[in-house]
Amino acid sequence: MRRTKRQALITSIISGLTIQLLIAPAQASSSLISQIPAKSKQTTEITIYAASSLKPAFDVIAAKFMRKHPKVKVTISYGSSGTFATAIVNGATPDIFASAAKDKMSIVKSAAATKSSLNFASNSIVLAFPQSNPHSITSVTDLNRTIDPILWARCVDSAPCGARAKASIAALGIADTPTTMVADDAAQVALLKSGEIDAALIYRSDVVAQKPLLASVKFKGAAAQTSVTKYPIAVLKTSKHKKIARQFIQFVLNKKKGQHILSKYGFGKPRG
Structure with missing residues (x-):
């Protein structure tokens, strides 16, 4: 009887140790996984x-x-x-x-x-104006007309849009007398849309981006090639x-x- 109880006790201890040994690796693995940081989504x-x-x-x-x-x-x-x-x-x-x-x-x-x-x-410089064309602009030469004069803008000489506009006007043989000069073509588009100027020498791409608000006329003759950048x-x-x-x-x-x-x-x- 005493022997039987002793055997039962030993069997119980061994079973307990076996279960702990089986559980321990799983717990260790779980702990290890939780400590591995997820891959960072670096940008x-x-x-x-x-x-x-x-x-x-x-x-x-x-x-x-x-x-x-x-x-x-x-x-x-x-x-x-x-x-x-x-x-x-x-x-x-x-x-x-x-x-x-x-x-x-x-x-x-x-x-x-x-x-x-x-x-x-x-890209190329064009003369842009509102789609409604209130001043009936049909050519870049309209910039110099004395009847119903045009208030117009171009970029400053140091900006590519200004240098290209200046050269194109010279090739066309008309006076370079803008009402105002601004830093870049984006500033000219803003002036056109606000109605502060009647026309502006800007890039063709600016006109396309502002459709249907703006219309334009191209430089012709020798000035056409000069207008390209x-x-x-x-x-x-x-x-x-x-x-x-x-x-x-x-x-x-x-x-x-x-x-x-x-x-x-x-x-x-x-x-x-």
């Missing part, structure tokens, strides 16, 4: 300095690029190409610079901020995300992606 951000005329198209391009690359954030600052070129030379460090003029990109190259650039679009784009040497920056540029250059969007917003094909 890589690239910054772009882009000419203000690119905003409608680049906003769409950036959104589509980010959908294709969910771990990438694209932040774009829009403004005058000349202002951006100066900022880069003075130490600003965007990943990409998209300029509305080759001479502004040349400033950046001269400062050794980038090795090379690619032309990704073209080329848009270069480059990855800067200071970029910490060169691989992704290059992928963005390739997206812009892709015929079915970036080029299709740029065309939709009034930009022409890249020119050499």
Whole structure:
């Protein structure tokens, strides 16, 4: 009887130890898993300095690029190409610079901020006015008429839109006497929409982006070629995300992606 009770006690102890040994690994595994942090959803951000005329198209391009690359954030600052070129030379460090003029990109190259650039679009200066055309504008030469004079604007000479407008007017042989000059084409569009001016020398892409609010007439003759500007784009040497920056540029250059969007917003094909 005593032997039977002793055997039962030993059997009970062994069973208890067996159960603990079986449970222990599961508990250990559970503890280990809870201590392993989940993979962080890191986002890589690239910054772009882009000419203000690119905003409608680049906003769409950036959104589509980010959908294709969910771990990438694209932040774009829009403004005058000349202002951006100066900022880069003075130490600003965007990943990409998209300029509305080759001479502004040349400033950046001269400062050794980038090795090379690619032309990704073209644009042309046109005379824009409200779709209702209250002043019956039919030609760029109407800017100099004395009967029902036109209040008009253009960009300052230091901005690509201003330099191109000035050269186009000179090629046409009319007086360069704007009512006002502003920093960039976006400021001109704002003046047109507010009714503060009757017409403005802006990019064709600006008119397309503002349809159906604005209409326009083109430069003709020798001035037609002068009115065209080329848009270069480059990855800067200071970029910490060169691989992704290059992928963005390739997206812009892709015929079915970036080029299709740029065309939709009034930009022409890249020119050499």
